[in-house]
Amino acid sequence: MGTFFTILIIAVFVNNFVVVQFLGICPFLGVSKKTNNALGMGIAVTLVMTITCLITYPIYEYILTPLGLEYLEIIVFIFVIAALVQMIERAIKKFSPALYQAMGIYLPLITTNCAVLGVAELVIDKAQMMSLLGITSMNLGVAVLYGLFAGVGFTVSIVIMSGLREKIDHLKMPGPMKGFPITMMAACFMAMGFYVFNMIG
Amino acid sequence: MTGKRFKTIAFDGLLKNNPTLRLVLGTCPTLALSTAAFNGIGMGLAVTFILICSNVLISLLRKTIPNAVRIPAFVIIIATFVTIVRMVLDKFIPSLYDSMGVYLPLIVVNCIILGRAESFASKNKVLDSACDGLFTGLGFTCALTLIGAVREILGAGAIFGYTLWDFKIEFFTSSAGAFFVYGLAIAIFNAVYSRIENIRRSKTFDLRIMPKPDVSAPDNLDPEASETAQANTTADVAAKEVK
Numbered sequence: 001m002g003t004f005f006t007i008l009i010i011a012v013f014v015n016n017f018v019v020v021q022f023l024g025i026c027p028f029l030g031v032s033k034k035t036n037n038a039l040g041m042g043i044a045v046t047l048v049m050t051i052t053c054l055i056t057y058p059i060y061e062y063i064l065t066p067l068g069l070e071y072l073e074i075i076v077f078i079f080v081i082a083a084l085v086q087m088i089e090r091a092i093k094k095f096s097p098a099l100y101q102a103m104g105i106y107l108p109l110i111t112t113n114c115a116v117l118g119v120a121e122l123v124i125d126k127a128q129m130m131s132l133l134g135i136t137s138m139n140l141g142v143a144v145l146y147g148l149f150a151g152v153g154f155t156v157s158i159v160i161m162s163g164l165r166e167k168i169d170h171l172k173m174p175g176p177m178k179g180f181p182i183t184m185m186a187a188c189f190m191a192m193g194f195y196v197f198n199m200i201g
Numbered sequence: 202m203t204g205k206r207f208k209t210i211a212f213d214g215l216l217k218n219n220p221t222l223r224l225v226l227g228t229c230p231t232l233a234l235s236t237a238a239f240n241g242i243g244m245g246l247a248v249t250f251i252l253i254c255s256n257v258l259i260s261l262l263r264k265t266i267p268n269a270v271r272i273p274a275f276v277i278i279i280a281t282f283v284t285i286v287r288m289v290l291d292k293f294i295p296s297l298y299d300s301m302g303v304y305l306p307l308i309v310v311n312c313i314i315l316g317r318a319e320s321f322a323s324k325n326k327v328l329d330s331a332c333d334g335l336f337t338g339l340g341f342t343c344a345l346t347l348i349g350a351v352r353e354i355l356g357a358g359a360i361f362g363y364t365l366w367d368f369k370i371e372f373f374t375s376s377a378g379a380f381f382v383y384g385l386a387i388a389i390f391n392a393v394y395s396r397i398e399n400i401r402r403s404k405t406f407d408l409r410i411m412p413k414p415d416v417s418a419p420d421n422l423d424p425e426a427s428e429t430a431q432a433n434t435t436a437d438v439a440a441k442e443v444k
Contacts (some may be wrong), residue, residue, distance in 0.1 A: 022233040023303075026312060029228065071288060074306045075280045082273060098292050112276075112310045114229050119302050176392035180225045184384025191377035 006133055007142065011149035014195040015132065017115050018157040019190050024115030029183055030157050031106065033169075038105040038162035042155025046148065048085060048110050049119050053147030056080055056120040057140055077120045085111045090143050115154055160190060207332060214336025220313045221344035222390040230304045231345055232379040238361050241349030243297045244304070245342025249292070249335065251282045252314050256322040256334035263323045270379040275318045280309045313341060344386070352382050 017023045024045070028072045031041045056077050064070055089107045096121055110116060123129060123143040133146075164186045173182060220226045227248070235239045255278050259266075266274045266376055287305050290298040298305065308314065308399040353359055356373030358366050372378045 022229050022376070022379070025228040025232060026226075028224070067439065071284060074284050074309055078276055078280050079307055082276070090232060106269070111313060114307045117310050118303055118307055121306050123399075125303075154357075167207045174388075176388045176395070181384040181388035181391075184380045184387070186379045188380035188384065191375070191380055195375060196316065 003135060003142070006135075006147065007145045008149050009197075009200060010133060011146055012153040012156060013194065014200060016153045016157055016197075017150045018154055019116070019187060019194045021118070023118040024113055024154055027106075027109065027113060027115075028154075028161060028187075029180065031109075032162040032164050032165055032183075035159060035162045035166065037106075038158045039155070041106045041109075042104045042151070042158050044106045044112065045110055045115060045154050048081070048088065048107075048155075049116055050144060050148045050149040051084060051088070052077075052081055052116055053086065053123055053143045054118050054140070057086070057123055057143040060124045073121070073124070077117060081116055081120070082111045095167050097162075113149070119150050157190065157194075161187065164190070173192025188193065206329065207275040210329065211334045211336045214333060214338075215340045215343070216394065218337075219340040219344060219390070220337055221348075223389055223394070224316075225387065226316060226384075227311045227341065229307065230311065230319040231348065232376075232383060233304050234301065235268065235345055235352055235379060236374055236385070237353045237357070237359075238346050240297075240300055241345035241347075242342060243294070244301060245338065245345045247286050247301075247305070248308060248313065249338025251279065251286060251308060252317060252338040253331055253333060253334035253357065254282045255279045255314060255318060257327055259318045259322040260325060260327045260330035267392055272315075272319075272324065275323075279314055279318070283308045288389055291305075306403040313337065339428075348382055348386055351386075352378060 011017075015021060018025065027041055027045070032038050038086050059076060059080065060070075060073060064073060064076065085107055089100075092103075092107075123138075125145055126138045129142070129146070130136065133142070135142065161183075165183060168182055168186060171182075177185075216223075218224055221228075221231050230244050230248075234244045255275070258278055259275060262274075262278075283306060287298075287307075290301070290305070313343075317333060321333045325333070350360060352373045353361075354365065355370050356378060358364060358369050373382065
C-alpha cells in the first residue's frame with residue numbers, strides 16, 4: 001500500500017510528466033484550448049499509457065533481454081504503440097460508439113506522443129525507477145501503476161492548462177506575446193507550483 | 202538544384218520556418234535539454250544527422266512506399282537511424298548519452314523529423330531533401346544552443362561548462378525557467394522577424410509606387426498638394442497590404 005501511494009505522489013505531482021519531465025508538450029500546447037477536449041485527450045493518453053506499460057514491459061523483460069536484442073527496443077516499442085492505438089480505436093468504436101465520439105479523434109494523435117514512448121522507455125530503466133520510487137525490486141505491477149499515474153499526472157496538468165488558457169485568451173497583451181509565448185508563461189507559473197511538490201518526502 | 206532554390210531552402214529552414222522558434226515543433230527536447238549550451242548542440246546535431254539521413258532515404262523511396270502505409274514506413278526509417286545514433290553516442294560520447302537520457306530515443310516521435318518527411322522529403326528530389334534536412338536541423342540546433350546558453354549563463358553562471366562568475370539564479374535551470382526562457386525567445390524572435398518583414402515589404406512597395414507621383418505631377422502643380430496625394434496613395438497601398 002505504501003508503494004502504491006509513493007507511485008501516486010511521485011508520478012502525478014513530484015515528477016509530473018508534463019511540467020517537470022517535459023514529455024507530451026505537443027498535446028499540452030495543442031489540445032488545451034478547451035477543458036472538455038483537454039479532459040478527453042488526457043483520458044485517452046492515460047488509457048494508452050497504462051496498456052503500453054502492460055505490454056512493453058513484459059516484451060522487454062521476457063523477450064528482448066533473454067535474446068540479447070535490447071538495442072531493438074525503440075523500433076519494437078513504436079510498433080507496439082502504433083498497433084495498440086489502432087486496436088484501441090477499433091475496440092472503442094465497436095463497443096462504445098458514444099465514447100468513440102468523445103475521444104476517438106484524439107487516439108490517432110497519441111501514436112506520436114512522446115509521453116507514451118517516454119513512459120515505455122522510463123519503466124524499463126530499472127536502476128532509475130528504483131532510485132526514483134525508493135523500492136528494492138521492479139516488477140510489472142509497479143510498471144503498470146507508474147504508467148497509469150503518469151497518465152493521470154498528464155491529465156491533471158493539461159486540464160489545469162486548459163482552464164488557464166480559457167481565461168488568457170480574453171486578455172489584452174502585446175502582439176508577439178499572443179499564442180505560444182503567453183501559454184509558455186502560464187506553463188512557467190504552473191511549473192513553479194509543481195516545484196513545491198519536490199519538498200514532499 | 203539551382204542557387205536560388207538552395208537559398209530559399211536555407212532561408213526557410215533557418216529563419217522563416219525555424220522549427221523551434223516559428224513553428225514551435227519538437228518542444229519536448231527543447232525544454233528538457235536546454236539547461237546547458239553543450240547539451241543543446243549535442244541534441245541539435247543528433248537531430249540534424251537523423252533528419253538528413255531520414256530525408257535522403259525517404260526521398261529515395263518516395264515512389265516505392267505506398268501512400269496508405271507511408272507514416273509507419275517513415276517512423277520505422279526514423280527509428281532505425283535513432284537506434285544507430287544511440288549506439289554510436291553510447292560508445293563514443295557517454296557523457297552526452299547520459300545527459301540526453303530518455304530524450305534520445307524520443308527523437309523518433311519528434312514532430313520536426315516526421316513533419317519534414319511528410320511535407321518535404323516525400324515530395325522532393327534527394328539533393329533538395331538533404332539540404333532541407335541540413336538547414337532545418339541547423340535552425341533547430343541554433344535555437345537550442347541559444348536558449349541553452351541563456352539558461353546556462355543566468356542559471357549556472359557558466360557557458361559551455363566554463364565558469365564565468367559566481368552569480369546564479371537557480372530559477373533558470375529549473376523547469377519553470379525552461380518555459381519562461383523558451384516563451385520569451387519565441388516572442389522576441391517573432392517580434393524581430395515581423396519587424397524585418399515589414400521593412401522589407403515597405404521597401405519593395407516604395408519602389409512600386411515611387412513612379413506614381415511623377416505621372417500625376419503635371420496635374421498637380423502645387424507641391425504641397427502633390428505631397429499629400431502621395432501620402433494618401435502610400436496610406437492606401439499600406440492599408441491594402443495590411444488587408
